[in-house]
Amino acid sequence: MIQKEIKNGSLSRKKGINAYVLTINNYNGLIFLISMINGNMRTPKIYSLYNLIDWLNFKEIHKKPTNNSPLDSNAWLSGYIEAEGHFSVKTTITSKNPKVECKFELSQRQIDHKGNNNLDFLEIIAKFFLSSIVAIRVKKPKSDYRIRTTSLNGNLILENYLNTFPLFGTKYLDYKDWIKVLDKFKSGQFKHKANIEEICLIKSGMNEARTMFTWNHLNKIYNLD
Template sequence: MRTPKIAAKNRAIDWLNNYKLTNKNSKLPKTLSILDKIDFLDKLSIDTSDIESNSWLSGFSDADANFSINIHKRSNKNSTRVQLYYRLEIKQNYHRAIQPYDVNLSFFPIISKIGMFLGVTVYSRSRNIENKIFNSFTVISHNKTSLSNIVNYFEKFPLLSSKYLDYKDWKYILELQNLNPITTSYLDIANKIRKDFNSTRTTYKWDHLNDCYLIK
């Protein structure tokens, strides 16, 4: 794990280990049978390896990131612009920490590491929703270098949810952009893809799970 949520995992490990210790002299055969199948677990430290070294960001993106295709009219020109984004937003602090689980409660270290890997800036924002303040960190990939970093990573560690389908459509538009920078050459395709994309998606297939790297 790479985030402060490791505290929750450590609490679960402590509970399981304590349960095994507390009930080791149980007189219930069924309980003893269950305990025999449970090993004591060790608590590992936070993963500080390079972001690109494993599939963690892929799983995190499946949960909290999105790909977007933004199509809009240029304000000072009689033309249309297609912009591609990868966006990841997470809360600023872990709010369920309990001592003695002494970890860094801020998500800034990990979002900063992601930002450095992508080559983008980390943004902070606050929102007032129903009289509650929500503070979050955001990274947005939009320039050529960061979009290339995104593609290289997700080709190595593919997404597993239906977000993979959005990524493939998004990547297709990016490839068209790289082949021909003239927007009109791919605008119709971009408009068509956006009609079956993200929350408007109605077409699903799961072939990408057949060769999932997790089962190789």
């Protein structure tokens, strides 16, 4: 669908990994891609965009600065969640007091492959979700930053945002299941035994465990025309 909308690029299966790659390498496709994302970037990857513009030597393209508009004003964060977000449902049912958690997590390496620190834009995302950043895997060669929603209000902000700027990959399906669990928290029903059993059932089909896929939501994908 993305390839169809941008009218450029080729698809290939990535060897040894459960992934497809959309590659754009023709001149017109690269110019179109630059025109779409120039002025909309928020991360240090903007420097790679600048390098591409320099490599193309296309002087008519002005290198626009980092986008600092409010996160809830456009779909940028939705795309970032599509790539890096994780809808988490955790259940502890073996103890005397069963526990259920409904959280959203987003992890990103601290330093990218070009030596840029990702802290600044992640702090903006964390603040948006009424959360904070935690450094994880700090003893490993490549440590990460993690954002995790810690309150119902933070989850509600995420719900409102993604209802306005929806996801389109399989993560959309995880989000819809996650919302079913979040609804239990809204109504205060997540502690009831029957509801905990239902939540465990929902969790069993999410993320890596998902075997059922539907694509009706692609009918609402952004139209670039």
